Amino acid sequence: MRVFVESVGLLGPGLVGWPDSRPVLVGIVPYLARELVLVAPDVLPVVERRRTGLPVKLALNTGLDALARSGRRPDTLASVFTSSGADGTVNHQICETLASAQRDVSPTRFHNSVHNAPAGYWSIALRSRARSTSLCCFDWSFAAGLLEAGAYCVSEGEPVLLISYDLPYPEPMHAVRPITGTLGAALLLAPSATTDSFAMLDVQTDRGGRAATHMVDPGLEALRVGNPTGRALPLLQALAGPNATTLVLDYLHDSVVTLMVSPC
Amino acid sequence: MKPLTLSAFTLTSSLGVGLRAHLDALRAGHSGLTRCAFESAQIDTWIGQVPDERLAPVTGTGAGSDCRNNRLAQLALAQDGFQGAVARARERYAAQRIGVFIGTSTSGLLHTELAYRHRDVRTGALPEGFNYAETHNCFSLGRFVQAQLGLNGPAVVVSTACSSSAKVFGSAARMIAAGLCDAAVVGGTDSLCLTTLYGFASLELLSKTPCRPFDSERNGISIGEGAGFALLELARPQEPRGTVQLLGVGESSDAHHMSAPHPEGAGARAAMQQALSSAGMTACDVDYVNLHGTATRSNDAAEDKAVYDLFGTNPACSSTKGATGHLLGASGIAEAVICALALREQFMPGSPHTQLLDPNLRVRYLLNTGAQAPRRVMSNSFGFGGSNCVLLFGLAH
Numbered sequence: 001m002r003v004f005v006e007s008v009g010l011l012g013p014g015l016v017g018w019p020d021s022r023p024v025l026v027g028i029v030p031y032l033a034r035e036l037v038l039v040a041p042d043v044l045p046v047v048e049r050r051r052t053g054l055p056v057k058l059a060l061n062t063g064l065d066a067l068a069r070s071g072r073r074p075d076t077l078a079s080v081f082t083s084s085g086a087d088g089t090v091n092h093q094i095c096e097t098l099a100s101a102q103r104d105v106s107p108t109r110f111h112n113s114v115h116n117a118p119a120g121y122w123s124i125a126l127r128s129r130a131r132s133t134s135l136c137c138f139d140w141s142f143a144a145g146l147l148e149a150g151a152y153c154v155s156e157g158e159p160v161l162l163i164s165y166d167l168p169y170p171e172p173m174h175a176v177r178p179i180t181g182t183l184g185a186a187l188l189l190a191p192s193a194t195t196d197s198f199a200m201l202d203v204q205t206d207r208g209g210r211a212a213t214h215m216v217d218p219g220l221e222a223l224r225v226g227n228p229t230g231r232a233l234p235l236l237q238a239l240a241g242p243n244a245t246t247l248v249l250d251y252l253h254d255s256v257v258t259l260m261v262s263p264c
Numbered sequence: 265m266k267p268l269t270l271s272a273f274t275l276t277s278s279l280g281v282g283l284r285a286h287l288d289a290l291r292a293g294h295s296g297l298t299r300c301a302f303e304s305a306q307i308d309t310w311i312g313q314v315p316d317e318r319l320a321p322v323t324g325t326g327a328g329s330d331c332r333n334n335r336l337a338q339l340a341l342a343q344d345g346f347q348g349a350v351a352r353a354r355e356r357y358a359a360q361r362i363g364v365f366i367g368t369s370t371s372g373l374l375h376t377e378l379a380y381r382h383r384d385v386r387t388g389a390l391p392e393g394f395n396y397a398e399t400h401n402c403f404s405l406g407r408f409v410q411a412q413l414g415l416n417g418p419a420v421v422v423s424t425a426c427s428s429s430a431k432v433f434g435s436a437a438r439m440i441a442a443g444l445c446d447a448a449v450v451g452g453t454d455s456l457c458l459t460t461l462y463g464f465a466s467l468e469l470l471s472k473t474p475c476r477p478f479d480s481e482r483n484g485i486s487i488g489e490g491a492g493f494a495l496l497e498l499a500r501p502q503e504p505r506g507t508v509q510l511l512g513v514g515e516s517s518d519a520h521h522m523s524a525p526h527p528e529g530a531g532a533r534a535a536m537q538q539a540l541s542s543a544g545m546t547a548c549d550v551d552y553v554n555l556h557g558t559a560t561r562s563n564d565a566a567e568d569k570a571v572y573d574l575f576g577t578n579p580a581c582s583s584t585k586g587a588t589g590h591l592l593g594a595s596g597i598a599e600a601v602i603c604a605l606a607l608r609e610q611f612m613p614g615s616p617h618t619q620l621l622d623p624n625l626r627v628r629y630l631l632n633t634g635a636q637a638p639r640r641v642m643s644n645s646f647g648f649g650g651s652n653c654v655l656l657f658g659l660a661h
Contacts, residue, residue, distance in 0.1 A: 098458045110467065113463070116425055121522070123518065129518070138403040144419075147439070155438040172387075172388050
């Protein structure tokens with residue numbers, strides 16, 4: 001399966017937007033993990049802005065970072081959202097409420113608890129009626145999202161925006177599902193080469209046996225293994241540099257996704 | 265799109281276990297709804313519950329995934345020769361060439377809700393042995409289905425609230441078209457939990473009576489649970505008579521509100537239109553529409569407008585949620601299977617509990633099950649976040 005990368009978005013600890021993150025990923029600027037500060041984007045109506053939690057802010061800002069360097073119309077652009085746990089904080093708060101004597105679940109918390117909440121807010125913010133899906137594939141959610149987005153591109157002949165995001169649960173969930181850092185990665189993919197596309201991506205699934213590509217920097221490697229969206233970092237590193245690269249992402253228990261990245 | 269054959273399919277809900285039970289109940293106009301006595305819920309509402317005694321624990325190597333949601337999936341997978349059909353497909357295509365695309369909204373969340381009642385008093389920790397990956401995480405269902413069926417091709421869980429297990433048909437069709445797999449198991453499972461019961465109660469969307477889609481007195485939903493699955497393969501030129509095929513898929517976003525539908529049903533209409541065009545068909549080709557029909561005031565009004573604007577009174581329409589309840593993340597597959605049954609067994613399902621049709625709604629609504637044989641049927645699924653998905657099914661020529 002072959003797709004073309006038109007734009008990238010990236011937000012994480014010490015990774016504030018794709019333009020500033022590129023020199024960090026290729027090793028020109030040292031990586032320093034600073035806490036990511038997130039605000040609700042202005043494209044959301046004020047009333048919705050107040051209702052959004054951190055996952056929505058993360059997913060939307062990551063997608064907007066990719067759109068900032070794209071000429072694509074956001075209101076007709078299809079989207080694929082992928083995350084292992086979506087809003088773990090809201091989930092935790094609801095479970096606490098349900099374990100208490102007063103089971104007054106907040107209606108806003110309830111509608112924010114659905115896995116596709118960021119996709120809903122995205123469509124409201126960008127007035128987009130375009131197709132959108134929201135996926136979960138545990139630690140392999142980024143690879144699964146890339147396959148879904150790639151298949152969409154190839155079979156529908158249309159561009160698509162992939163937004164992957166993951167952030168930590170509060171305790172006690174953190175102890176049973178530790179996630180490191182707050183990280184979002186977005187790729188704007190097109191079915192054919194355009195004036196905006198800067199890399200060609202050949203994607204295939206293979207049976208296991210090959211180790212996933214690592215990050216050399218220990219801080220970035222910690223993010224790669226600690227956050228499901230971090231599994232995208234080797235691909236983002238390849239996209240940040242000038243060279244053709246082949247790399248491997250973990251996918252399910254016994255498979256891998258092999259990616260050939262060719263600048264174009 | 266290229267038509268896909270439903271080589272096998274199955275459904276378990278409060279209406280019964282397996283296809284035979286559903287066919288009999290739908291023909292007779294029965295409902296599976298009962299007054300809510302689920303777990304410790306103190307809510308005056310009706311639900312579509314699969315009896316606890318039917319939900320055997322998951323044992324053996326999969327014991328770590330034991331929770332209500334996976335028990336329900338396990339029960340459904342064991343019906344209608346589904347596992348045998350997948351085993352035969354595995355021989356034809358190889359296990360790594362069959363994808364698994366499954367929908368759920370809450371996965372094994374009930375398991376976590378119960379664990380929160382047993383946290384360590386001192387540390388707040390969850391009980392020893394709590395298995396997040398195999399019960400709580402949405403993908404636990406995808407992993408469970410893959411393991412049960414011995415498949416190791418591409419797999420993912422779609423979680424877009426009440427459109428989840430309709431959208432899996434779109435994902436499967438695209439993955440097959442892109443060559444990432446040759447066949448696919450699609451489906452979904454959602455099980456009763458306190459988050460959805462108390463959550464919908466907080467939105468004042470639960471009916472105190474069995475839900476009455478399109479009734480002038482309708483006043484909310486009845487939550488249900490269930491699991492359904494289908495095996496999809498590229499259609500061959502000579503399919504046996506009565507073979508059901510997926511002909512079209514339409515997907516759209518409302519871009520309106522997180523928990524209320526667009527009042528004019530604009531997103532719903534766009535999805536229906538797209539399903540028709542992906543099948544190369546027009547509105548007059550559809551004989552029956554299985555409505556999303558949740559029985560809230562706003563859903564039914566918006567959906568009626570969208571369907572009427574596109575189809576007029578040509579197709580017969582009904583919602584089967586008075587029979588099964590609203591299966592949330594499993595409603596897409598449940599109603600897809602009901603549509604497949606309607607095509608294969610030549611009937612159109614009616615709408616138990618709906619008595620007096622709302623005179624302000626204009627679609628041609630079927631109160632009682634009819635013996636008309638549909639050739640092409642549409643199934644609507646709309647969810648929170650304004651996520652819409654429409655499936656179009658027909659009989660092979």
